[in-house]
Amino acid sequence: MDKSRQTIVMFWIVHVGLIFFLYPADIIGSLSVGHWSAVLLGFIIHVSLVALYTKGLSYCAPLNVIDLFQRVGRLFAFAMLLPLAVYFVLIIIITVRAYAEIVTVIFLGNTPLWTIMLLFLAVSVFICQLGVESIFRTGILIALLFFPFLILVLILSFQNADWHYLLPLMDRDAATFAYALRRPFLKSLFAFIGGFLFLGFIPSRVSYQSRKIVYASLGLLPFFLASVYIPLLTFGENTASKFPFPFIMAVDTVDVSWLMFDRVTMFFMISLLCFVILFLSLVMWMTLLLLKRGMPALKAPTAGLLLAAAIYIVCLLVPNWNAVERLMWWNTVPRLYAAFVIPLAVFALGLRHRRRETVRP
Amino acid sequence: MKNNVSRWLFLAFMLTGAAALSGCWDIKDINHRSLPIVMGVKETAGTYQVLLLIPDASPSQTNVKIISQTGSTINEILDQIDKNMENKVDLLHLKVILFERSVAEKGLSQSIESFMRSRDISNKTLTAISEGALEPLFEKLKSSSSNGGMEIYDFFEKNAGWSPEVVQTRIWEVFRSMNSFTRDVVIPTIKPGHTTTIESTGAAMIKNGKMVGVIDSEETLLYNLFKGAGTQGKIEVMHRATVKIVADRLTRSSVMREGSAMMIGRLHLKVTVLETVGDPTVAEIKKEIDEQLSTRLQAMLRTAQSKEADILGLGQLYRDKLSRENLRQWRSKYYPFMKIEFKVHVIVQDGGLLKIKS
Numbered sequence: 001m002d003k004s005r006q007t008i009v010m011f012w013i014v015h016v017g018l019i020f021f022l023y024p025a026d027i028i029g030s031l032s033v034g035h036w037s038a039v040l041l042g043f044i045i046h047v048s049l050v051a052l053y054t055k056g057l058s059y060c061a062p063l064n065v066i067d068l069f070q071r072v073g074r075l076f077a078f079a080m081l082l083p084l085a086v087y088f089v090l091i092i093i094i095t096v097r098a099y100a101e102i103v104t105v106i107f108l109g110n111t112p113l114w115t116i117m118l119l120f121l122a123v124s125v126f127i128c129q130l131g132v133e134s135i136f137r138t139g140i141l142i143a144l145l146f147f148p149f150l151i152l153v154l155i156l157s158f159q160n161a162d163w164h165y166l167l168p169l170m171d172r173d174a175a176t177f178a179y180a181l182r183r184p185f186l187k188s189l190f191a192f193i194g195g196f197l198f199l200g201f202i203p204s205r206v207s208y209q210s211r212k213i214v215y216a217s218l219g220l221l222p223f224f225l226a227s228v229y230i231p232l233l234t235f236g237e238n239t240a241s242k243f244p245f246p247f248i249m250a251v252d253t254v255d256v257s258w259l260m261f262d263r264v265t266m267f268f269m270i271s272l273l274c275f276v277i278l279f280l281s282l283v284m285w286m287t288l289l290l291l292k293r294g295m296p297a298l299k300a301p302t303a304g305l306l307l308a309a310a311i312y313i314v315c316l317l318v319p320n321w322n323a324v325e326r327l328m329w330w331n332t333v334p335r336l337y338a339a340f341v342i343p344l345a346v347f348a349l350g351l352r353h354r355r356r357e358t359v360r361p
Numbered sequence: 362m363k364n365n366v367s368r369w370l371f372l373a374f375m376l377t378g379a380a381a382l383s384g385c386w387d388i389k390d391i392n393h394r395s396l397p398i399v400m401g402v403k404e405t406a407g408t409y410q411v412l413l414l415i416p417d418a419s420p421s422q423t424n425v426k427i428i429s430q431t432g433s434t435i436n437e438i439l440d441q442i443d444k445n446m447e448n449k450v451d452l453l454h455l456k457v458i459l460f461e462r463s464v465a466e467k468g469l470s471q472s473i474e475s476f477m478r479s480r481d482i483s484n485k486t487l488t489a490i491s492e493g494a495l496e497p498l499f500e501k502l503k504s505s506s507s508n509g510g511m512e513i514y515d516f517f518e519k520n521a522g523w524s525p526e527v528v529q530t531r532i533w534e535v536f537r538s539m540n541s542f543t544r545d546v547v548i549p550t551i552k553p554g555h556t557t558t559i560e561s562t563g564a565a566m567i568k569n570g571k572m573v574g575v576i577d578s579e580e581t582l583l584y585n586l587f588k589g590a591g592t593q594g595k596i597e598v599m600h601r602a603t604v605k606i607v608a609d610r611l612t613r614s615s616v617m618r619e620g621s622a623m624m625i626g627r628l629h630l631k632v633t634v635l636e637t638v639g640d641p642t643v644a645e646i647k648k649e650i651d652e653q654l655s656t657r658l659q660a661m662l663r664t665a666q667s668k669e670a671d672i673l674g675l676g677q678l679y680r681d682k683l684s685r686e687n688l689r690q691w692r693s694k695y696y697p698f699m700k701i702e703f704k705v706h707v708i709v710q711d712g713g714l715l716k717i718k719s
Contacts, residue, residue: 129371162677167680239536
């Protein structure tokens with residue numbers, strides 16, 4: 001059955017959940033004029049990788065990434081997928097820790113971090129134990145509930161925009177892509193990469209059309225641009241670069257007298273947190289798939305609980321925000337690996353697979 | 362069977378977890394909290410004094426109380442107040458922050474930055490400057506309160522008592538101006554009124570977080586016009602006629618000519634005539650409005666230019682015409698010498714219920 005719609009919704013949820021918190025600060029930190037250039041560069045990388053990855057997967061249709069690699073050889077699969085598993089575990093740790101911090105900064109000032117992290121992990125382990133189909137179904141439900149709010153808040157947040165801050169459009173730095181190797185820009189790539197790898201893991205009974213996914217990924221561009229430009233237009237570059245969460249600050253300035261709630265940020269936060277929990281459960285599900293293939297002795301519920309417990313302990317050991325940022329930086333190498341090597345390998349193997357199929361009828 | 366039991370146990374574990382983590386950690390009920398509406402900040406000889414106006418609700422009536430404390434930083438004072446009070450002070454619903462004029466003249470940067478940093482003060486909190494000492498104003502707010510101290514908030518609120526001669530300036534706008542090359546703000550000035558609770562006296566020009574001058578109510582109207590805050594319904598009194606503005610639109614264009622900035626502004630107004638003195642023609646009314654508003658704008662701009670405070674944010678128009686290095690010097694190098702050509706284009710929509718001479 002064609003489940004393209006569910007896959008697209010999941011794809012959007014995962015990305016939108018990642019965009020609005022850390023991404024704007026990284027982009028604003030990486031250059032001072034012409035931020036659209038950095039957003040577009042990241043976005044073009046993103047779309048081309050998604051296209052490559054889904055193309056490669058469609059060549060070897062019923063196989064998923066793990067099967068595809070295992071056809072080449074057990075050792076090859078192990079070597080290719082181990083860094084990926086490391087990357088997945090690291091992003092779960094970073095996401096849980098960072099979003100718990102964000103929640104305390106923005107609305108639960110008195111709640112200790114360990115409870116929030118426990119809540120995130122507990123909910124996402126629970127969802128991921130139910131399997132990928134239920135993750136997808138939850139995704140549809142959450143999207144129906146929260147996307148209207150999200151769009152409303154996005155439109156409202158242009159309230160204080162001063163369009164003069166759009167200018168100047170360009171400078172040397174932005175035109176020559178000199179920022180591309182700077183630390184903040186490399187860190188900002190996480191918003192583009194963490195999300196789409198799940199496309200290669202979903203079982204063949206949840207099928208989708210790769211062309212539709214690529215088109216759907218184009219629909220994310222407004223979200224990426226808005227997340228960077230709303231704070232820039234509201235505060236200007238000088239001020240926006242002083243905030244750790246520029247987008248949240250910009251939404252906080254919105255003053256709507258006809259809305260019954262004083263802070264629209266709350267709507268926004270809570271919808272995004274739901275998206276993030278879904279993202280966590282999806283990544284956890286992929287990690288478990290990899291772990292179970294590597295260690296067949298592990299059985300379903302135990303493996304999930306063990307993984308969550310291990311992640312929770314590491315999260316507790318992260319002392320402060322600087323450590324989170326350092327973790328994100330350390331994660332750059334696995335991230336670049338997951339971003340470039342995996343899609344390229346999938347594409348190459350898919351091509352080989354198809355050629356063999358055509359030669360041998 | 363065994364699998365089923367473990368699944369139920371797992372579910373029970375998850376549910377207890379979720380119940381325990383409902384987000385209500387260390388919650389203090391609403392009746393154990395004090396929610397100040399107004400915070401006043403004054404400074405005497407290096408020590409700050411903070412005044413809080415707190416509604417004190419009892420089942421029969423709503424009173425207001427004033428609490429004050431001195432200390433070396435604002436946060437220390439708030440901590441002291443919290444220690445001495447029977448309730449928890451919660452600044453989440455703080456609506457207005459009032460600075461005494463002397464504090465504003467010394468500089469607000471430190472306080473504004475700490476308000477922005479604070480998690481519980483909203484960055485949309487309004488700011489105002491008190492012309493005289495804070496205590497009489499707070500006493501007035503207390504004695505004339507019938508609404509739990511909300512008067513000052515209603516005074517500034519657009520859907521309540523706001524009028525086009527009053528500026529609304531929020532903390533984040535002041536913070537933005539402190540870090541901007543090309544934009545300063547004004548903060549409304551108020552004092553206790555004779556018959557009303559509050560009297561608006563215009564606004565203070567703030568440059569880099571420091572008060573450098575004042576503008577009067579009429580000029581504040583022009584400021585609001587430039588900001589696009591709307592002046593509809595504003596009644597304009599002139600020698601020959603009194604008109605009501607029903608619609609306004611402002612177009613601006615900027616050029617750099619031989620290294621100096623030049624701006625052309627056109628204000629399009631639609632007015633309706635309320636009252637005439639003598640028998641002026643439409644053309645005369647138009648001319649008088651144009652002259653009156655243009656001279657007022659030029660006068661305001663000259664005062665602001667002499668203080669190098671770009672309160673109208675005119676430098677914003679030159680963001681693409683000047684390099685970043687030049688923009689950095691906008692306030693000192695370009696702004697004081699900039700020329701503005703301002704014309705008001707008036708459409709007299711109608712003469713009320715009486716005819717006027719065309």
